[in-house]
Amino acid sequence: MKIDRLKKIEEILTESKSISIDELCSVLQVSKNTVRRDISELEKRGFIQKVYGGIMLNSNESPEPFAMREIKNQLQKKQIAKLASNLVNDGDVIYIDSGTTTMHMVPYLADKVNLTIITASVHVINAALCYNQLNVIATGGSLYRPSNAFVGASVINCLKNYNISKTFLAATGFSLENGVTNTTPLESEIKHYVTQRSHTKVLLADSSKIGISSLMTFCQLKDLDYLIMEQEPQQKEYFNYFIENNVKLITKQGQ
Numbered sequence: 518m519k520i521d522r523l524k525k526i527e528e529i530l531t532e533s534k535s536i537s538i539d540e541l542c543s544v545l546q547v548s549k550n551t552v553r554r555d556i557s558e559l560e561k562r563g564f565i566q567k568v569y570g571g572i573m574l575n576s577n578e579s580p581e582p583f584a585m586r587e588i589k590n591q592l593q594k595k596q597i598a599k600l601a602s603n604l605v606n607d608g609d610v611i612y613i614d615s616g617t618t619t620m621h622m623v624p625y626l627a628d629k630v631n632l633t634i635i636t637a638s639v640h641v642i643n644a645a646l647c648y649n650q651l652n653v654i655a656t657g658g659s660l661y662r663p664s665n666a667f668v669g670a671s672v673i674n675c676l677k678n679y680n681i682s683k684t685f686l687a688a689t690g691f692s693l694e695n696g697v698t699n700t701t702p703l704e705s706e707i708k709h710y711v712t713q714r715s716h717t718k719v720l721l722a723d724s725s726k727i728g729i730s731s732l733m734t735f736c737q738l739k740d741l742d743y744l745i746m747e748q749e750p751q752q753k754e755y756f757n758y759f760i761e762n763n764v765k766l767i768t769k770q771g772q
Contacts, residue, residue, distance in 0.1 A: 598619070598621035608630070612676070661703060668701075682716050684714075745768070
């Protein structure tokens with residue numbers, strides 16, 4: 518399947534940085550035409566760049582790098598992160614996903630007692646360094662620079678060792694049709710796994726994410742326990758869906 522091939526190419530480039538087209542054909546067991554179509558898809562997303570006879574991991578950041586995404590809607594993201602922190606209790610074992618909203622949760626967790634944070638996000642790890650009382654478990658893995666997060670099978674192997682009480686998720690977008698989505702197969706695999714493993718699932722998303730569908734769905738909206746936004750959706754169909762599927766909507770307006 519195309520999605521599986523894209524995921525495999527990303528895994529290869531994350532580790533080896535470059536590969537020839539002939540090698541890709543051999544690894545994926547597909548024709549050169551198929552490989553070239555996959556390469557075009559990854560090139561559009563800014564993940565790779567073509568070189569003579571093959572491809573290499575893009576030395577530049579993606580079309581919209583993390584630093585650019587971080588400054589967008591920053592006030593709303595901090596409001597959402599603060600609301601999310603109210604769901605965290607003393608003694609919890611939580612997973613904080615990589616994302617430009619979830620990373621803002623850390624300062625609001627500083628007064629929690631015996632809290633353990635598991636994360637693949639470099640930004641969350643760095644933010645938690647300021648708070649000695651927070652227990653932090655880093656998953657390790659291969660560094661995926663467009664989101665400054667660890668990816669790969671070793672992340673999931675790490676997560677298998679822990680009982681996660683609550684997961685705080687980030688997403689590229691969400692819609693009724695395609696659920697909660699993300700652009701990167703490597704990250705989507707981790708998001709899907711941790712959603713399955715966690716008792717309580719919380720999505721943090723500002724209103725610009727409504728109706729947005731990206732490459733991969735890692736869970737359905739009905740799989741969530743909470744959706745936290747800075748304001749209520751304008752679309753009535755979302756309200757009806759949340760009520761029907763027992764998804765609790767939390768907004769600043771509702772506080």
